[in-house]
Amino acid sequence: xxxxxxxxxxxxxxxxxxxxxxxxxxxxxxxxxxxxxxxxxxxxxxxxxxxxxxxxxxxxxxxxxxxxxxxxxxxxxxxxxxxxxxxxxxxxxxxxxxxxxxxxxxxxxxxxxxxxxxxxxxxxxxxxxxxxxxxxxxxxxxxxxxxxxxxxxxxxxxxxxxxxxxxxxxxxxxxxxxxxxxxxxxxxxxxxxxxxxxxxxxxxxxxxxxxxxxxxxxxxxxxxxxxxxxxxxxxxx
Amino acid sequence: xxxxxxxxxxxxxxxxxxxxxxxxxxxxxxxxxxxxxxxxxxxxxxxxxxxxxxxxxxxxxxxxxxxxxxxxxxxxxxxxxxxxxxxxxxxxxxxxxxxxxxxxxxxxxxxxxxxxxxxxxxxxxxxxxxxxxxxxxxxxxxxxxxxxxxxxxxxxxxxxxxxxxxxxxxxxxxxxxxxxxxxxxxxxxxxxxxxxxxxxxxxxxxxxxxxxxxxxxxxxxxxxxxxxxxxxxxxxxxxxxxxxxxxxxxxxxxxxxxxxxxx
Amino acid sequence: xxxxxxxxxxxxxxxxxxxxxxxxxxxxxxxxxxxxxxxxxxxxxxxxxxxxxxxxxxxxxxxxxxxxxxxxxxxxxxxxxxxxxxxxxxxxxxxxxxxxxxxxxxxxxxxxxxxxxxxxxxxxxxxxxxxxxxxxxxxxxxxxxxxxxxxxxxxxxxxxxxxxxxxxxxxxxxxxxxxxxxxxxxxxxxxxxxxxxxxxxxxxxxxxxxxxxxxxxxxxxxxxxxxxxxxxxxxxxxxxx
Numbered sequence: 001x002x003x004x005x006x007x008x009x010x011x012x013x014x015x016x017x018x019x020x021x022x023x024x025x026x027x028x029x030x031x032x033x034x035x036x037x038x039x040x041x042x043x044x045x046x047x048x049x050x051x052x053x054x055x056x057x058x059x060x061x062x063x064x065x066x067x068x069x070x071x072x073x074x075x076x077x078x079x080x081x082x083x084x085x086x087x088x089x090x091x092x093x094x095x096x097x098x099x100x101x102x103x104x105x106x107x108x109x110x111x112x113x114x115x116x117x118x119x120x121x122x123x124x125x126x127x128x129x130x131x132x133x134x135x136x137x138x139x140x141x142x143x144x145x146x147x148x149x150x151x152x153x154x155x156x157x158x159x160x161x162x163x164x165x166x167x168x169x170x171x172x173x174x175x176x177x178x179x180x181x182x183x184x185x186x187x188x189x190x191x192x193x194x195x196x197x198x199x200x201x202x203x204x205x206x207x208x209x210x211x212x213x214x215x216x217x218x219x220x221x222x223x224x225x226x227x228x229x230x231x232x233x234x235x236x237x
Numbered sequence: 238x239x240x241x242x243x244x245x246x247x248x249x250x251x252x253x254x255x256x257x258x259x260x261x262x263x264x265x266x267x268x269x270x271x272x273x274x275x276x277x278x279x280x281x282x283x284x285x286x287x288x289x290x291x292x293x294x295x296x297x298x299x300x301x302x303x304x305x306x307x308x309x310x311x312x313x314x315x316x317x318x319x320x321x322x323x324x325x326x327x328x329x330x331x332x333x334x335x336x337x338x339x340x341x342x343x344x345x346x347x348x349x350x351x352x353x354x355x356x357x358x359x360x361x362x363x364x365x366x367x368x369x370x371x372x373x374x375x376x377x378x379x380x381x382x383x384x385x386x387x388x389x390x391x392x393x394x395x396x397x398x399x400x401x402x403x404x405x406x407x408x409x410x411x412x413x414x415x416x417x418x419x420x421x422x423x424x425x426x427x428x429x430x431x432x433x434x435x436x437x438x439x440x441x442x443x444x445x446x447x448x449x450x451x452x453x454x455x456x457x458x459x460x461x462x463x464x465x466x467x468x469x470x471x472x473x474x475x476x477x478x479x480x481x482x483x484x485x486x487x488x489x490x491x492x493x494x495x496x497x498x499x500x
Numbered sequence: 501x502x503x504x505x506x507x508x509x510x511x512x513x514x515x516x517x518x519x520x521x522x523x524x525x526x527x528x529x530x531x532x533x534x535x536x537x538x539x540x541x542x543x544x545x546x547x548x549x550x551x552x553x554x555x556x557x558x559x560x561x562x563x564x565x566x567x568x569x570x571x572x573x574x575x576x577x578x579x580x581x582x583x584x585x586x587x588x589x590x591x592x593x594x595x596x597x598x599x600x601x602x603x604x605x606x607x608x609x610x611x612x613x614x615x616x617x618x619x620x621x622x623x624x625x626x627x628x629x630x631x632x633x634x635x636x637x638x639x640x641x642x643x644x645x646x647x648x649x650x651x652x653x654x655x656x657x658x659x660x661x662x663x664x665x666x667x668x669x670x671x672x673x674x675x676x677x678x679x680x681x682x683x684x685x686x687x688x689x690x691x692x693x694x695x696x697x698x699x700x701x702x703x704x705x706x707x708x709x710x711x712x713x714x715x716x717x718x719x720x721x722x723x724x725x726x727x728x729x730x731x732x733x734x735x736x737x738x739x740x741x
Contacts, residue, residue, distance in 0.1 A: 063704070064700075064704065067661075067665075067703060067704045067707045067708070068665070068700040068703050068704060069664075069665040069666075069667075069668035069669075069679060069703060070665065070668075071668040071669060071671070071679055072668060072679055072682070072696055072699055072700055072703070073700075075679075075682075075683070075686075075692070075696055076693070076696040076697070076700070079686060079692040080692040080693040080696055082692070083690065083691070083692040083693060084693065169562075172564075173563070173564040173565070174564075176564035176566045176567065177564075177566060177669075179566075187564070187566060187567070191570070194570075194574065198578065199578075200570075200571075200574040200575045200577070200578040201571070201576075201578060201579060204570050204571040204574065204575045205571065205575070207567050208559075208563045208567045208568075208571065211563045211564055212558075212559065212562045212563055215561075215562040215563070216558075216562055298631055300627060300631060330635070334633040334634070334635055336633075337630070337631055337632065337633035338632060338633030339633075340631075342628075342631040342632075344624060344627070344628060344631075346624045347624075348622075348624040348625050348627060348628035349625070349628075350625050350628070350629075350643060350647075351622070351625065351724055352646045352647050352650060352724055361632075361642065362629075362632035362633065362634065365634070365638060365642060366632055366634055366638070367633075394724035395724070396724050396725070397724075407628075414632060
C-alpha cells in the first residue's frame with residue numbers, strides 16, 4: 001500500500017481519521033483556552049490585589065501548575081478523578097471502574113495549566129496600561145464597572161495578544177498529552193494508525209505536519225490580530 | 238608644540254594620513270582627506286554633522302575601512318588590498334591589530350565593558366592584547382586612575398559611575414595601552430553639561446604632557462585654547478586648517494565663520 | 501492519611517529520581533551544544549545555513565515534544581536501514597531516544613534565547629575591544645561571550661526548569677523515571693490521587709532547588725547589575741559629621 005492510499009480518504013486510508021483527530025485536538029485546546037482565560041483572570045487579579053492572602057494564593061497556583069509536569073497533572077485529573085468517582089460509586093454499591101470523561105479531564109487539566117501562563121500574561125498586560133488612562137477615566141466620572149468594561153478590558157486584550165498567542169501554541173502542544181487518557185485526538189489517531197499499519201514514520205510525520213499546520217496558522221492569525229489591535233498605538237520601538 | 242627640525246625627520250611624524258575617501262551606499266562621505274600629525278600635536282577636528290569627521294577618525298584605526306587612501310602610524314603603513322568584490326580591505330589583520338593597540342580611542346558612548354570592574358577594564362587590553370604581565374600593568378593602571386581622579390572607584394562597575402567618571406575611566410583605559418596617538422570621538426557630546434568640565438580638564442592635562450591627540454569635538458573652547466591645530470571639515474573635504482589663533486581670530490572661510498557663530 | 505503508604509511511595513519515587521536527573525542533565529548538556537551550533541549557523545552570512553537553522557527551530561517549536569519523541573523512538577526504530585546501522589545500539593534504547601528527543605527539543609528554544617542574548621550585547625563595547633587591537637576570537641572570548649552569558653541566564657534558567665517537566669514524557673517510552681514509577685504504583689494499588697500528589701511534590705521541590713541554584717549563580721555573575729554594596733559606598737560627609 002503506498003503512502004497516498006494509507007494517508008488518503010479511501011476505505012483503507014486514515015486521512016479522514018487524522019482530520020477527525022485534528023478536530024478533537026482543536027476543540028480540546030479551545031476548551032482549555034477558555035477555562036484558562038477564566039482561571040487566568042482570577043490568578044492575575046489575585047496577584048495584583050493588595051490582599052496578601054490573595055497574592056500568596058496566586059503565587060502558589062502559578063508555582064504548582066508551572067512546576068509539575070503536564071503529564072502528571074493530566075494523570076491526576078483523569079485517573080485521580082476517576083478513582084474518586086469510582087470510589088463514590090462503590091460507596092453506593094456499584095461495581096467496576098467509572099471514569100471521568102477523558103475530554104473533560106483533559107480540557108480541565110490543560111486549562112488549569114494554561115491558566116497559570118495566562119495569569120502572567122494578563123498581569124503583565126494590566127501593568128502595561130498607562131496609569132494616566134485609568135486616572136483620566138476616574139476623573140471623567142466613570143464608576144468601577146464602567147472603567148473595567150470600557151477601558152481596562154480592551155486595553156488588556158490589546159497588550160495580551162502576543163502573550164496569548166504564545167500560550168495558545170503551548171496549549172495546542174500540551175493537548176497532545178491528553179491522548180494518554182484514551183481521548184481520540186490527533187496524537188491518538190496517529191498512534192493507532194501507526195500501530196495498526198506499522199508505518200510509524202509515516203503517521204508520526206503526518207501528525208507532526210498537522211500540528212505544525214495548526215501552530216503556524218495560529219501564529220499567523222495572532223500576528224495579524226496584533227497588528228490590527230495596535231494600530232493607533234505609538235510603539236516605543 | 239610641534240617640532241620640525243629638518244626635511245627628513247619622519248620619526249616625529251606620529252600620524253600620516255593621505256587622501257582618505259569613503260562612500261556609504263550612494264553617499265560619498267569623505268572625498269579625499271589628508272592629515273599629518275607630528276608628535277605632541279593636539280588637533281581639533283570640527284565640522285557640522287554629516288561633514289564626515291567621525292567617519293574620518295574611525296578610518297584611522299580601521300573601525301571603518303576607507304575606499305582608498307593611506308594610513309601611516311609612526312612610520313608603519315597599513316597594508317591594504319582589494320578583495321574579490323573589488324572593495325578595499327586590510328591585507329594583514331595582525332598588522333591592523335598591532336597598530337590599533339598603539340592607538341588609544343575614546344568613544345562618545347564611553348563603551349566601558351559592563352561585566353568588568355573599572356580596574357579590570359583598564360588592564361584588559363594591556364594583558365590580553367599586548368601580552369604584558371599583570372604585575373606590571375596593575376600598578377600602571379592604578380596610577381592612571383589617580384591621574385584622571387577616580388582612584389577610589391577601581392573596584393566599582395561602570396554602571397555605578399556617573400557619565401563624567403565613566404569617560405575619565407575610558408580615557409585611563411586608553412592611556413594604559415601606552416598609545417602613540419590618542420583618538421577622541423566627540424568625547425563630551427553624551428555628557429550632561431555639568432560633567433563636561435571634568436573630562437575636558439583631563440584632556441587638557443594630557444595635551445600639556447605632550448601627548449599626540451586627535452579630537453573630534455563640538456567644544457569650541459577646547460579647540461581654541463588647548464589644541465595647536467584646528468581642521469574644519471565641510472561635506473567630506475577639508476575646508477580650512479591651521480593654528481586656532483589664526484583660524485578663529487581671522488577666519489578666511491565664510492563657511493567656517495558661519496559655523497563658529499552658530500556654536 | 502495512610503502514612504505508611506505515603507512514605508513507601510515517597511521512597512520508591514525518590515529511587516527513580518536519579519534517572520529523571522540523568523535524563524534532564526544529559527538533555528540540557530547536549531541540547532546546549534546543539535543550540536550553540538544552531539545559533540552559530542543562524543549568524544552566518546548567506547542563505548543556506550541560517551535557513552536550515554530557522555527551519556529546525558520552526559519544526560521543533562511548532563510540534564509537540566511527544567510527537568518528536570515517538571518519531572525518534574518508534575519512527576526511526578522501524579526503519580530497516582537504521583536497524584542495521586552502527587547507530588542501532590543507541591536508537592533501540594528508550595533512554596538514548598528520550599535524551600535525543602529532549603536535547604533536540606530544548607536546542608530549538610535555547611538557540612533562540614542565545615540569539616537574543618548575543619544581539620543584546622552593546623555593540624559599542626564590542627567596538628571598544630576591536631579598537632584596542634583585539635582579534636575577533638579575543639573579542640568573542642573576553643567581551644561578547646561573558647556579556648551574552650549573563651543576558652541569557654534568566655530566560656535560559658526558565659528553559660532548563662521546563663526540561664525537568666519534559667523528562668516525564670520518557671515514561672511513555674517505557675522508562676521508569678519518577679512519573680513512570682508513579683504510574684506503576686498506581687496500576688498496582690489503584691491509589692491514584694496519593695501517588696500523583698507525592699510525585700507532584702517531588703517535582704516541585706526539585707524545581708525549587710534548581711531555581712535557587714540558578715538564582716545564586718545569577719547573583720554571583722552580576723555584581724554590575726546590583727546597587728553599590730554598602731561596604732564600598734563612600735560615606736556622605738553629612739552622615740559622618
